[in-house]
Amino acid sequence: MKNLGFLSFGHWMDQGSLVKTASDAYLQAIDLAVAAEKIGIDGAYYRVHHFADQSGSPFPLLSAIGAKTNTIEIGTGVIDMRYENPYMMAENAGLTDIITQGRVQLGVGRGSPEQVMDGWKYFGYDYSEDEIKEIARDRTLEFLDLIEGKPFAEPNPQPMFPQKPGKLRLEPFSAGLRQRIWWGAGSQQTAIWAAQQGMNLQSSTLVTYESNEPFHVQQAQQLRAYKQAWKDAGHAFEPRTLVTRSIQPITTDFDRQIFGSQGAETKQDQVGYLAYHQDPTIFGKTFVGEPDKLVKELAEDEAIKEADTVLLTIPNTLGVDYNVHMLETIVKEVAPELGWR
Incomplete structure (x- = not known):
């Protein structure tokens, strides 16, 4: 059994898209989550980018x-912690978790290369060369401490409102949120670090190229290393692991028109470099085809076997109706044959 969710980048663009404005993107994101819940999707996750025409x-x-x-998990994959104030983020996350009645699944990490150079400077942060290497981790650990709910702030002896004696914590506090924080890991080393810190694991469609093996094998090794590190750390709750896949079922003429002619390069793993990253990265392939073909290919994916949650990347610019069609096809015609449902 797998938890199935979707991951949206929330793009909008003027040409060739049913999502032309920011208003379109955000309102359709809400509509899609509502519709996805009705067809049995377990999670709605959103990528976070700054200075971009996307969410x-x-x-x-x-x-x-x-x-x-009412029931769908609502998450991120991932929030770039280089841009975040942990105190403001802890308040926002706590309130959001209360509003959603404990359904927040918050993915955090360093994020991918952004649209502008050193974009965090415009958010008020000016890191040194040494700080920038570790700042995402440092900010994350600070955020984790804050959402534990431990009192830490010295009270004003003459407060405006009555308050309990002793030190104060940030409010609102949402119990349980700490166990629903995920780290977006790109390598075995970062996956092990996430386990040691007691965070769940998100692993996307790209990982650091650490061997000559296929993407799904390298990613499975990452998940296994994480699980062993979690066991060694002796945390008091069971972790969750998540992988993301691009899966495009072909069941209609429109599906075939849009995705049937995708180039061969997207249907196999690719090795390349991300900007500002010294180590090579391996990108997982896109799965395209009729449902029976998808079932055969996905059944061989070792990383999916290791994970309890699979996020399906969606082409959000094709609009709500198309994405519901795509998700429903996977839920009804692919997931049951794989034992995910």
Whole structure:
């Protein structure tokens, strides 16, 4: 059995898209989550980018989805912690988790290369060369401490409102949120670090190229290393592991028109370099074809076997109706044959 969710980058663009504005992107994101819940999708996750025509500032979106749904998990994959104030983020995350009644699944990490150079400077941060290497981890650990709910702030002896004696914590506090924080890992080393810190694991469609083996094998090794590190750390709760896949079922003429002619290069793993990254990265292939073909290919994916959650990347610019069609096809015609449902 697998938890099935979707991951949206929330793109909008003027040409060749049913999502032409930011308003379109965010409102359709809410509509899609509502529809996805009805067809049995377990999670709605959103990528976070800054200075881009795609989704950012996640907490208002997650709260709006939570107010219109009842069961679907609502998450991010991932929030770039180089841009975040851990104190403000802890307040926002706590409130969002309360509004969504404990359904937030918050993915955090360093994120991918952004649209501008050193974009965090425009958010008020000016890191040194040494700081920038570790700042995402440092900010994450600070955020984790804050959402534990431990009192730490010295009270004002003459407060405006009555308060309990002793030190104060950030409010609102949401119990259980700490166990629903995920780290977006790109390598075995970062996966092990996430386990040691007691975070769940998100592993996307790219990982650091650490051997000559196929993408799914390298990713499976990452997940196994994480699980062993978690066991060694002796945490008091069971972790979750998540992988992302691009899966495009072909069941209609429109599916075939849009995705049937994709180049061969997308249907196999690719090795390349991300900007500002010294180590090579391996990108997982896109799965395209009729449902029976997808079942055969996905059954061989070792990383999917290791994970308890699979996120399906969606072409959000094709609109809500198309993405519901795509997700419903996977839920009804692919997932049951694989034992995911």
